[in-house]
Amino acid sequence: MEPTRDGLKVAYQGCPGAYSEAAARKAYSSFCHTVPCEFFKTAFQAVETSIADQAVLPLENSLGGRIHRNYNLLLRHRLHIVGDVRLAVRHCLLANRGVKIENLRSAMSHPQVSFAQCEQTLTKLGIEHREAVDDTVGAAKLQDTAAVASSLAAQLYALDILAENLRDDTDNVTRFMMLAREPIIPHTDKPFKTSIVxxxxxxxxxxxxxxxxxALRKINLTKVESHPHKKRPLRVADDNRSALLKHFDYLFDVDLEASMADPNAQNALENLKEFATFLKVLGSYLQM
Incomplete structure (x- = not known):
């Protein structure tokens, strides 16, 4: 029997207070049991070995771009996307109690998640030295050092919030995927999305x-991205004119506004299989 929604154990990457934990609580309600994992692959393994029921991991950020590691892990593991959730990122500058912002010498954070998104704002605050670390909250425990992290982290670790809503751009949203061991059963009576590679x-x-x-079946595509095939990055070809040529072999990630229960979508994928060298359905799930 599947656990009730509020009893789900949900894995995420990072320490308690990470944005991924906030995304998990948004996706599954604040009463789910969150399971912190050190690495992305650890979260995948936690679900595969039933340590956790599901996982919530980032796929892409509106400012920092795609999370390449998780796309690669989707191909290596047998988990299914069963939903996605978008979280507006609101970075805060955190420090030990009593530390003044004018006394700060440096700030630490994850390079892609934070520094890439608020570099100019930190400069305006007079914080010139930045150091990339995995444990941003642990870094904030050091004297005269701040961390760029969430307000949830401030609550959990008794840190002061010296500045809120740090951002260089007005919109900063991360899209997270919800992963499970078994796919959900798609329907046609609700708006579904299907992710393929x-x-x-x-x-x-x-x-x-x-x-x-x-296009011929009037199926709308909401995302089309390409990236080099990690296991076969170079393909050799003979153009009959010169020496053998080497070029990148690409994978294409596509999101469809369609349910796999729809015969129209099934026919489209069967057509694609006729000439695609590789095809995998990552999940068919409700659009949020």
Missing amino acids: FSLEEGPGQLFKALAVF
Whole structure:
């Protein structure tokens, strides 16, 4: 029997107070049991070994871009995307109780999650020295050192919030994926989204042909991204004119506004299978 929603054990990467924990609580309610994991792969393994029921991990940020590691892990593990959740990131400058902002010498944080998103704001506050670390909250325990982290971290670790809403751009949103051992059963009576990944043979018109299988069936694509195939980064080809050529072999990540219960979407993927060298459905889930 599946656990009740409020009894779910949800794995995330990071220490208690991380934004991923906040995303897990938003996705599954504040009463879920969160399970901190040191690495992204540890969170995948926690679900696979039933230490946790599900996991919430970041996929992309509106400022920092895609989280490449998690896309690669999706291909290596047999977990399914069963939903996604978007969290507005509100960075805070945290320090020990009594520390004044004018006395701060440096700030520490995760390089992609924080520094890439509020570098100019930190400069305006007079904090010139930054150090990239994994444990941002632990760094804030040092004297005269601040951490760029969440307000939840301030509550959990009894730190002062010296500045709130640190950001260089007005919109800072991270999209998280919800992962489970078993896929959910898709329906057609509600708006579903399906995430897939595929690769193609090299040649003119191959990507056009792949995207056409959806366009001809009036299936809207909400995301199309490409990245080098990690296990086969280079492909060798002979152009019959010179020496062998080497070029990147790419994977394409695509989100469809369609349910896998829809015969139209099923036919599109069957069509794609006819010429794709690789195809995997990562999940079909309700649009949020």
